[in-house]
Amino acid sequence: MKDLQKIVLIILLLALVVGQKTVTGQEKKDTVSEITPDLKLGYLNTSNDSITLTADIFVKRETGNFALQNAEVEFTASADKENKSLGKAKADVAGTAVLKLYVKSGLPVDKEGKTTFTVSFAGKDKYLAASGNVAFKKAKILVTFTKEDTIRTIHVKAVQVEANNEQKPIKGETVNVYVPRMLSNLKIGEVKLDDNGTGTVEYPGALVGDSLGNIAVIAMIEESDLYGTVKGQSTISWGIPKQYYLAEKPSTRELWTPIAPIWMIITLIIMLTGVWGHYIYAVVQLIMIKRQSKQKKDYF
Amino acid sequence: MDESNEKKKRSRRDFLKKGLLAGAGVVAGGSLIAAYVDKSEKESGEKVRALTTDGQIIEVDKAVIKTPRVSIKESHEGIPGRKFVMVIDLAKCKNARKCVEACQKGHHLPKSQEFMKVYLLQDSDKSAPYWFPKPCFHCDNPLCVSVCPVGATYKRSDGIVLIDNDRCIGCKFCMTGCPYSTRVFAWKHYNEFDEDKEPYSPEAGSPGKEGTVSKCDFCPDLVRIGKLPYCAQNCPMGVIYFGDIDEDTVTNGTETYRFSELIRDRAGYRYLEVLGTRPTVYYLPPVERQFPVDRGFNDLDENVKNRYKNTPYVKSHKK
Amino acid sequence: MENKPTREKLLREFAPQIERISASSVLWILFLLGVIGIGVYAFVTQVTEGHEVTGMRDNVVWGIYIVNFIFFMGMSYAGAIISGALHLFRTEWRKPIIRMAEYLAIISLLIGPGYILLCIGRLDRLPFLAVYGRIQSPITWDVIAISTDIFGCLIFLYLSMLRDIANLRDFSELKLPKWRKKLYSALALGYTGTPEQEKRLKRATDIMAAMVIAIAIIVYSVLAWIFSVTLQPGWHSTIFGPYFVIAAVYSGTGVLIITMFVFRKIYRLEEYITRKHFVAMGVLMVVLAALFGYFTFSDYLTKWYGSEKNDENLIKILFSQYYWPFIFSNYIGVLVPLLVIGIPKLRTINNILISAIIVVIALWLNRYLIVVPTLESPYLPIQDSRPAWAYYNPTWVEYALTAAGVALFCLLFTLGSKFVPVMNVSEMSEIPKSKGPFTEEESLV
Numbered sequence A: 001m002k003d004l005q006k007i008v009l010i011i012l013l014l015a016l017v018v019g020q021k022t023v024t025g026q027e028k029k030d031t032v033s034e035i036t037p038d039l040k041l042g043y044l045n046t047s048n049d050s051i052t053l054t055a056d057i058f059v060k061r062e063t064g065n066f067a068l069q070n071a072e073v074e075f076t077a078s079a080d081k082e083n084k085s086l087g088k089a090k091a092d093v094a095g096t097a098v099l100k101l102y103v104k105s106g107l108p109v110d111k112e113g114k115t116t117f118t119v120s121f122a123g124k125d126k127y128l129a130a131s132g133n134v135a136f137k138k139a140k141i142l143v144t145f146t147k148e149d150t151i152r153t154i155h156v157k158a159v160q161v162e163a164n165n166e167q168k169p170i171k172g173e174t175v176n177v178y179v180p181r182m183l184s185n186l187k188i189g190e191v192k193l194d195d196n197g198t199g200t201v202e203y204p205g206a207l208v209g210d211s212l213g214n215i216a217v218i219a220m221i222e223e224s225d226l227y228g229t230v231k232g233q234s235t236i237s238w239g240i241p242k243q244y245y246l247a248e249k250p251s252t253r254e255l256w257t258p259i260a261p262i263w264m265i266i267t268l269i270i271m272l273t274g275v276w277g278h279y280i281y282a283v284v285q286l287i288m289i290k291r292q293s294k295q296k297k298d299y300f
Numbered sequence B: 001m002d003e004s005n006e007k008k009k010r011s012r013r014d015f016l017k018k019g020l021l022a023g024a025g026v027v028a029g030g031s032l033i034a035a036y037v038d039k040s041e042k043e044s045g046e047k048v049r050a051l052t053t054d055g056q057i058i059e060v061d062k063a064v065i066k067t068p069r070v071s072i073k074e075s076h077e078g079i080p081g082r083k084f085v086m087v088i089d090l091a092k093c094k095n096a097r098k099c100v101e102a103c104q105k106g107h108h109l110p111k112s113q114e115f116m117k118v119y120l121l122q123d124s125d126k127s128a129p130y131w132f133p134k135p136c137f138h139c140d141n142p143l144c145v146s147v148c149p150v151g152a153t154y155k156r157s158d159g160i161v162l163i164d165n166d167r168c169i170g171c172k173f174c175m176t177g178c179p180y181s182t183r184v185f186a187w188k189h190y191n192e193f194d195e196d197k198e199p200y201s202p203e204a205g206s207p208g209k210e211g212t213v214s215k216c217d218f219c220p221d222l223v224r225i226g227k228l229p230y231c232a233q234n235c236p237m238g239v240i241y242f243g244d245i246d247e248d249t250v251t252n253g254t255e256t257y258r259f260s261e262l263i264r265d266r267a268g269y270r271y272l273e274v275l276g277t278r279p280t281v282y283y284l285p286p287v288e289r290q291f292p293v294d295r296g297f298n299d300l301d302e303n304v305k306n307r308y309k310n311t312p313y314v315k316s317h318k319k
Numbered sequence C: 001m002e003n004k005p006t007r008e009k010l011l012r013e014f015a016p017q018i019e020r021i022s023a024s025s026v027l028w029i030l031f032l033l034g035v036i037g038i039g040v041y042a043f044v045t046q047v048t049e050g051h052e053v054t055g056m057r058d059n060v061v062w063g064i065y066i067v068n069f070i071f072f073m074g075m076s077y078a079g080a081i082i083s084g085a086l087h088l089f090r091t092e093w094r095k096p097i098i099r100m101a102e103y104l105a106i107i108s109l110l111i112g113p114g115y116i117l118l119c120i121g122r123l124d125r126l127p128f129l130a131v132y133g134r135i136q137s138p139i140t141w142d143v144i145a146i147s148t149d150i151f152g153c154l155i156f157l158y159l160s161m162l163r164d165i166a167n168l169r170d171f172s173e174l175k176l177p178k179w180r181k182k183l184y185s186a187l188a189l190g191y192t193g194t195p196e197q198e199k200r201l202k203r204a205t206d207i208m209a210a211m212v213i214a215i216a217i218i219v220y221s222v223l224a225w226i227f228s229v230t231l232q233p234g235w236h237s238t239i240f241g242p243y244f245v246i247a248a249v250y251s252g253t254g255v256l257i258i259t260m261f262v263f264r265k266i267y268r269l270e271e272y273i274t275r276k277h278f279v280a281m282g283v284l285m286v287v288l289a290a291l292f293g294y295f296t297f298s299d300y301l302t303k304w305y306g307s308e309k310n311d312e313n314l315i316k317i318l319f320s321q322y323y324w325p326f327i328f329s330n331y332i333g334v335l336v337p338l339l340v341i342g343i344p345k346l347r348t349i350n351n352i353l354i355s356a357i358i359v360v361i362a363l364w365l366n367r368y369l370i371v372v373p374t375l376e377s378p379y380l381p382i383q384d385s386r387p388a389w390a391y392y393n394p395t396w397v398e399y400a401l402t403a404a405g406v407a408l409f410c411l412l413f414t415l416g417s418k419f420v421p422v423m424n425v426s427e428m429s430e431i432p433k434s435k436g437p438f439t440e441e442e443s444l445v
Helices: A001-034 A262-294 B004-022 B041-049 B072-077 B098-104 B145-149 B174-178 B191-195 B220-224 B229-235 B258-267 B291-296 B302-310 B312-318 C006-019 C023-049 C064-088 C098-118 C138-170 C178-187 C195-228 C240-266 C274-304 C309-318 C323-342 C349-376 C396-419
Strands: A038-045 A050-061 A064-069 A073-078 A082-090 A095-104 A114-121 A130-137 A138-147 A151-161 A166-168 A174-180 A184-192 A199-202 A217-222 A229-235 B058-061 B084-089 B119-120 B130-133 B154-155 B160-163 B240-244 B249-251 B256-258 B281-284
Touching: A001 A082, A038 A114, A038 A130, A050 A073, A050 A114, A073 A095, A082 A095, A095 A262, A114 B098, A138 A217, A151 A174, A151 A217, A151 A229, A151 B098, A184 A199, A184 A217, A184 B256, A217 B191, A262 C138, A262 C195, B084 B249, B084 B258, B084 C195, B098 B119, B098 B229, B130 B291, B145 B154, B154 B256, B249 B258, B258 B281, B281 C006, B302 B312, B312 C098, C006 C396, C023 C396, C064 C138, C064 C195, C064 C240, C064 C349, C064 C396, C098 C138, C098 C240, C138 C178, C138 C195, C195 C240, C240 C274, C274 C309, C274 C349, C309 C349
Parallel strands: A038 A229, A138 A229, B084 B281
Antiparallel strands: A038 A050, A050 A064, A050 A095, A064 B058, A073 A082, A073 A114, A114 A130, A138 A151, A151 A166, A151 A199, A174 A184, A174 A217, A217 A229, B084 B240, B119 B130, B154 B160, B240 B249, B249 B256
16 A cells, blocks of 8 residues: 555656656747747728728748737827827737727827827737837718619719818829629729719629619728728619529439439339338248248147 | 518528628727727637637637638538639639648648649640649539438538538548549548647538548638638639629639629630539630740649649650 | 158258368368458458558549459349249259359358448448438448348348258258257248148249349449449440349359359269259350340440540550450450350360359459549549559558458358258259259250
8 A cells, every 4th residue: 555655656746847847848948039020000991980900910930921819919099299099909810909999089180180000019928029000091981872864873972081170072092992792892993083072983783782682882092191991881772682592493303402302212112112012021921831830730 | 561571581691691791890889998899809719718728829820711610510501692603714823833732731631632633734635735723613413412322512502512521431432423533532540630629610621530531612611701712812823713603703812803704704614514513613714824834834843743744745845 | 752752862962061061171261261360450450540551542432342342242143133033934954053043142242242341431430321311322222222132132042941941950860969950940930841831932932033133133233323323434324234234143153153163073063063054054154245245345335436535535545554454354254155155065064164264253354444444534634643543553451351252252152051051952852853853855944
């Protein structure tokens, strides 16, 4: 009994020593190579007083780029000397931290009406601190529709918000017009804004909407130096109602469906009953042979 | 009355469809400082739980996009209201093999298993050779599904033909049934299968299982979160377009086209139409090419290069 | 009771086969067990290390396992069709050999399906075939058909053995351990040959003989359809059902002739199995050779004449890479029996045996040539730098398991012959003729 206790004790001690060694080994490895992550800040203004900030955090290595999941980043808005923290977010599995702002007013702006957005990573473990920033002016795009006879038109109007909250038309910018699709936006036209900050594009027709025929139209100023990406969206029932694939029933002769065609099931049942019926008949004959022998026990 | 019922039904389907993609972002109101909603933290917090418990920073390979995996039952049904289609532009392919590599990385496949294969085809002696990337065609009359004795391979409502590796018995009948040599078999347990620590899902097509059949799956796990399949995402030439045929739109990530216009203007066709399998992969013929076919031999591994040494084109060049 | 003397004589003569196991047969059985043991080791290797140990790869997904499957199933159907047809037509010369045909049917039917199991990657999931079975799949048809066939053949074999089992039970001179006698007595079902019992037995046997023929044709067609429902060039052929059935019976005839020869030698049955039996089987083989040649010719003629791109390619491969196997299986395998049996002078037992052996090898190669070259020439040309992926080469595992199947076949035949005589004693003793069980006039069908 004592021996057993000794053995257990020794094993426990050994496990402890070995365990510690591996733990310290890991720590060493972690602190060896420090690395500065890349931090990219994305900006999307959706015109309805909402701004989406996305921060992509990753490290570049020989084998490719690796996203830093769980890395915590802080977003701030600043102008001149004013500095406001917007909040913190953690990067998801793809290394993206997203912050959605809903702002009517209150963002610090400089004389030109620009706000500087900064994202910063404070640094953790072997990952050093990093930051990135962009500076944009607030803008809005409005999408409306008109129809005259058979000609359907999409109207785009874009305005910018000055430091004093006054709205002025955006002149000369290029606005792309899209229809949003499952995986991307389908471009249907391009507008060069006039002096009133407006422009039109003809609706091309024969576009598939949702199953009720509703279709969304997006107008976008993309990656402008002054406004960043600004998006306006509106929906109209000009689309062709979407026909669902499911609604088409495959022909009854197709064989890949989960349930077999009825004729096949019937044929199989007929054949199997036919064959097994005969088997049963033969077995019944054998049983009868056995029975008859029992009746004539005296024969033996 | 009937009409309005029909409308309700339809809009419900639309809702389901939209709901699927809405996960990307949610806006909430309020005044400025309290205005932000840290949705991403909540979201990532859930995902973190599956991978780690202590919230430490983890490096995730950007080339292998991790997605929440749907249940096996759900992955038998398909993404509601969708019917996927792929268009491959043969005029732009230069055999860079990025599609193959990304696909193998994303599906945790060994080098010996290729869901996407690139052939060097030449239809006849005098006709021009061209590079031919070949995924699964996800046929609308899939012979592989017809012949499967256990329903391990099935066609979903969104047109995708998938394999449930938890059900496949490995009889390989589907491999002989497929006239396009699309399917691959796990002849042993490959180490690459172990890289994927998450639970198996037919949608992710990973981790692979020894003794079962697998193939290109159109990456429905990526499509579900609005991303393109690995091959389409990673093609440097934008050869591979993908989209919803009922929406009449395909994209390669940078360009988006109306499917019907693309097929009409470029004379798109389906490979071996004569077999009646009705593929959902269309090819744009290799006209007005951006690269000479020989460019495809650049920077190839020796063993990949050797694949093509018996093709009529390479043989005639040697002479 | 007028048959009794003959029956007793026959039983007395066959008793040693059943009573004793000679030293040489112990050695023989041990040898077979050794071969089977190697096969078991190969099987364990395949299960533990994965199918990579075989020569099968992504293009040639089915190799000699499926060839063996077709081959053994073919022998089984041949046994069933020959025994069923000979029984129904009441052919006199069937009597000494019909038991062998029945054994052939059931024994190869027990081995054949084993080979398709070897092709299956996940044997642990076999129950899925029943749980998730899809009626549209030819594999499901095959599973249903083969299990139906096994039951049918077992019932038919039992019916035709019943009278002999009863004979053995009643044969008091038999020196056997008690359990064997008890077993016979239980299996005999108290059959004593009363007119009513006889009538019932005859009725049941006739019906099962007809059923067994019908099922054999259906089951083997189903097997052929596994190939011909696919779109592969070389498989996608409407002729495959009947072609496979004919090829099956043809190869089975060959195997039966070899079996006859072997048992004749071992058990000294020269008195009962004579040259005439060999000639009769030989004639059957010639008819089948002609039919087989006809089907083979039709199949390749249509492919060759139209020369669709992939068919042309396949034929090119058959006449280059596979030249000799192709010539052997489709020319020599057809012409040799035609010549040997067609020319009366050549009809010796040894010649018939040699042509039977040629037929068996030719038919095995024929199945190989149907399975492998087709898989090596798919629609999309194989572009692979790994030779194993492009061309099929069986490994030792596959050869070992093939040998084990043949060994198991021999073993079961040996054990079967130790259980009930390899000849149908009761049927043979039904002939009251003094000359013996076989008469001149009945020599040919």
